[in-house]
Amino acid sequence: MNIVVLVKQVPDTWSERKLTDADHTLDRESADAVLDEINERAVEEALQLQEAHGGEVTVIAMGPDRATDAIRKALSMGADKAIHVSDEALHGSDVLATAKVLAKAIGTVENVDLVIAGNEATDGRAGAVPAILAELLGLPQVTQLRKVTVEGTTIKGERETDEGVAFLEASLPAVVSVTEKINEPRYPSFKGIMAAKKKPVSTVTVADLGIDASEVGLSGAYTQVLEAAPKPPRSAGQRVEDGGDGGSKIAEFLVGQKLI
Amino acid sequence: MQDPLQLLDIPSLLSDEERDIQATVAAFLTDNVRPRVGRWFEEGTLPRELAQELGKLGVLGMHLEGYGCAGTSALAYGLACLELEAVDSGIRSFVSVQGSLSMYSIWKYGSEEQKQEWLPRLAAGEAIGCFGLTEPDFGSNPSGMRTRAVRDGSDWVLDGTKMWITNGGLADVATVWARTEEGIRGFLVPRGTPGFSTRNIEHKLSMRASVTSELVLEAVRLPESAQLPLATSLRAPLSCLNEARFGIVFGAVGAARDSLQAALDYSGTRIQFDKPIAAFQLTQRKLASMAVQVNNAMLLALHLAKLKEAGTLKPEQISAGKYNNVEAAIAIARESRTILGANGISLEYSPLRHANNLESVLTYEGTSDIHLLSIGHALTGIASFR
Ligand SMILES: Cc1cc2nc3c(=O)[nH]c(=O)nc-3n(C[C@H](O)[C@H](O)[C@H](O)COP(=O)(O)OP(=O)(O)OC[C@H]3O[C@@H](n4cnc5c(N)ncnc54)[C@H](O)[C@@H]3O)c2cc1C
Ligand SMILES: Cc1cc2nc3c(=O)[nH]c(=O)nc-3n(C[C@H](O)[C@H](O)[C@H](O)COP(=O)(O)OP(=O)(O)OC[C@H]3O[C@@H](n4cnc5c(N)ncnc54)[C@H](O)[C@@H]3O)c2cc1C
Numbered sequence: 001m002n003i004v005v006l007v008k009q010v011p012d013t014w015s016e017r018k019l020t021d022a023d024h025t026l027d028r029e030s031a032d033a034v035l036d037e038i039n040e041r042a043v044e045e046a047l048q049l050q051e052a053h054g055g056e057v058t059v060i061a062m063g064p065d066r067a068t069d070a071i072r073k074a075l076s077m078g079a080d081k082a083i084h085v086s087d088e089a090l091h092g093s094d095v096l097a098t099a100k101v102l103a104k105a106i107g108t109v110e111n112v113d114l115v116i117a118g119n120e121a122t123d124g125r126a127g128a129v130p131a132i133l134a135e136l137l138g139l140p141q142v143t144q145l146r147k148v149t150v151e152g153t154t155i156k157g158e159r160e161t162d163e164g165v166a167f168l169e170a171s172l173p174a175v176v177s178v179t180e181k182i183n184e185p186r187y188p189s190f191k192g193i194m195a196a197k198k199k200p201v202s203t204v205t206v207a208d209l210g211i212d213a214s215e216v217g218l219s220g221a222y223t224q225v226l227e228a229a230p231k232p233p234r235s236a237g238q239r240v241e242d243g244g245d246g247g248s249k250i251a252e253f254l255v256g257q258k259l260i
Numbered sequence: 261m262q263d264p265l266q267l268l269d270i271p272s273l274l275s276d277e278e279r280d281i282q283a284t285v286a287a288f289l290t291d292n293v294r295p296r297v298g299r300w301f302e303e304g305t306l307p308r309e310l311a312q313e314l315g316k317l318g319v320l321g322m323h324l325e326g327y328g329c330a331g332t333s334a335l336a337y338g339l340a341c342l343e344l345e346a347v348d349s350g351i352r353s354f355v356s357v358q359g360s361l362s363m364y365s366i367w368k369y370g371s372e373e374q375k376q377e378w379l380p381r382l383a384a385g386e387a388i389g390c391f392g393l394t395e396p397d398f399g400s401n402p403s404g405m406r407t408r409a410v411r412d413g414s415d416w417v418l419d420g421t422k423m424w425i426t427n428g429g430l431a432d433v434a435t436v437w438a439r440t441e442e443g444i445r446g447f448l449v450p451r452g453t454p455g456f457s458t459r460n461i462e463h464k465l466s467m468r469a470s471v472t473s474e475l476v477l478e479a480v481r482l483p484e485s486a487q488l489p490l491a492t493s494l495r496a497p498l499s500c501l502n503e504a505r506f507g508i509v510f511g512a513v514g515a516a517r518d519s520l521q522a523a524l525d526y527s528g529t530r531i532q533f534d535k536p537i538a539a540f541q542l543t544q545r546k547l548a549s550m551a552v553q554v555n556n557a558m559l560l561a562l563h564l565a566k567l568k569e570a571g572t573l574k575p576e577q578i579s580a581g582k583y584n585n586v587e588a589a590i591a592i593a594r595e596s597r598t599i600l601g602a603n604g605i606s607l608e609y610s611p612l613r614h615a616n617n618l619e620s621v622l623t624y625e626g627t628s629d630i631h632l633l634s635i636g637h638a639l640t641g642i643a644s645f646r
Contacts, residue, residue: 069276187288187317189330191330193284196277196280197277
């Protein structure tokens with residue numbers, strides 16, 4: 001079973017994350033960049049499926065030069081090879097362009113049975129790329145999964161929602177996205193780390209993928225960030241003295257906030 | 261600055277691979293060991309399961325080739341020791357003894373059968389090893405050791421006592437050094453061999469998250485195959501100690517970095533006289549001086565790693581590293597403790613725990629005095645300790 005995992009390099013959630021003043025895109029210099037944790041889980045799931053069903057695991061990342069660090073992490077965990085889409089023209093791409101580029105990159109991998117993505121990137125948080133991608137590829141989408149199993153040419157998944165658990169099924173090939181409940185990602189082994197630098201990584205541009213540069217990047221985006229301001233600091237909470245009517249005061253507050 | 265080693269941009273001296281290995285060890289320890297180590301220190305224990313967890317991570321014998329070992333560079337091993345000792349010297353000691361003393365003695369001096377029998381299990385942490393050289397009456401001067409091995413037909417019979425042996429009470433196999441008619445020899449003594457017993461040393465004020473034991477050998481009968489065939493003099497155990505000392509040179513930097521980090525964090529938030537104490541010049545002097553010392557110690561360690569990888573590292577150079585870095589680390593741990601005020605004496609903060617542990621590190625694997633004598637010997641050509 002050949003699996004493609006989509007991995008994104010994101011600013012470390014521990015560091016201060018900012019947008020640039022110039023064009024309101026991510027200020028990549030101000031923060032440490034790491035392989036998004038949700039994508040570590042996506043890689044882990046791919047490796048577990050590979051251990052059970054064989055085949056090859058390819059990781060694809062679209063991002064600037066230093067996304068090679070995120071790619072190397074995925075390779076040291078055990079993925080077999082990588083494609084890195086890197087191009088100045090991609091700066092400021094929106095979800096549609098991102099999905100378009102990723103779809104083309106997936107197209108360069110032979111006999112793909114399964115595409116695994118994170119449900120939502122910790123920086124952009126659109127949670128939309130996997131679904132758009134499935135549409136573009138014409139594949140069934142089985143998203144937001146906490147559990148994945150493959151039986152023959154069928155993929156089964158469990159999606160946890162506020163209302164309950166949905167049991168989903170689709171035929172392969174398919175696009176899957178996983179949530180943080182899916183697994184605990186492994187630590188890369190030292191042998192894996194040492195092997196990673198010998199694994200093939202092909203770096204491609206948008207032109208290599210047959211995409212016109214004007215369709216991607218800031219200028220090709222359908223939406224635009226006009227202004228960005230830091231969240232105001234949290235104001236002090238409201239204090240309620242309990243004079244025997246504390247319960248109803250809390251209820252009043254919740255009704256006022258339209259929470260009940 | 262989050263990491264004091266950023267002062268001289270130390271990470272820029274490392275390759276991607278070395279940084280990745282260091283980061284993996286650090287992440288594993290942050291998730292699995294750091295939250296538990298204070299309790300182990302307080303209780304004076306080290307759980308056996310830790311061996312398997314560390315084995316799974318791959319740090320046990322990581323710098324050895326084959327037999328389930330990863331075969332990393334010496335520098336990568338040093339960086340792992342740094343991160344281990346940044347958590348606790350006891351954890352680093354466990355790994356040093358397992359990888360550089362027990363496993364290395366078998367890897368370097370053992371027969372193929374001995375390697376096959378022990379190394380894969382020791383690498384996985386399924387078995388634990390220890391290394392018995394020191395005796396109650398012979399510490400700095402192991403050449404006087406009294407433990408004897410006498411031939412009886414094709415067997416060996418061992419008698420004697422080893423003292424202060426790290427991992428002794430946990431070990432499934434002990435590398436025991438003994439005097440024979442032909443000179444000093446090494447033996448692999450499995451747990452459960454009749455006449456072989458261990459007793460853990462209690463009431464330690466240092467290295468509490470580590471098991472330290474006495475090994476007692478009373479007419480312990482071993483087959484010929486238990487002897488390490490390639491170890492033919494005291495040079496053999498001393499070469500193992502040089503392996504472990506290399507790890508200590510880096511480990512000490514870890515304990516120092518962690519102490520300084522605690523002091524830096526604390527001084528930024530502790531307010532006295534209406535200012536964070538980090539704003540006082542005397543405090544900044546302490547912080548700045550310690551940061552320079554830690555970076556210097558790291559540069560020294562990196563230099564020794566280069567010499568080791570080139571195969572030219574000399575004993576007196578390891579002595580210089582062990583002496584300098586452990587002395588620097590204990591001074592930094594104590595100075596960091598002062599910045600924490602009363603909180604600094606609580607188990608909640610690491611500097612005093614590091615300082616106490618470093619008293620052992622200062623003593624084992626050759627005391628500072630002995631390393632200075634080894635440097636003095638190299639400088640003057642005169643051996644003052646014989
Ligand atoms: C600072 C900032 C500024 C932005 N400005 C704009 C703007 O001006 N206009 C606009 O329309 N949009 C903007 N965006 C949205 C940005 O284009 C999206 O981050 C991007 O398209 C991907 O969406 P997402 O990260 O939310 O992905 P999600 O849909 O949340 O990602 C889900 C999963 O898809 C995969 N994936 C997503 N991206 C990649 C990738 N690059 N490589 C490999 N796999 C990937 C991963 O598996 C990921 O876990 C901005 C985002 C940020 C962070
Ligand atoms: C926690 C811990 C773990 C240990 N683990 C192990 C282990 O796993 N295996 C093992 O074999 N041993 C182990 N040891 C023992 C350690 O190696 C010895 O303690 C060390 O070699 C010093 O020996 P000693 O304690 O007998 O001190 P001594 O040799 O008696 O030294 C006492 C003092 O005299 C000084 N001194 C001695 N000779 C001279 C001289 N010629 N000139 C000037 N000063 C001198 C020393 O520097 C020291 O200050 C461990 C010790 C500790 C504390």
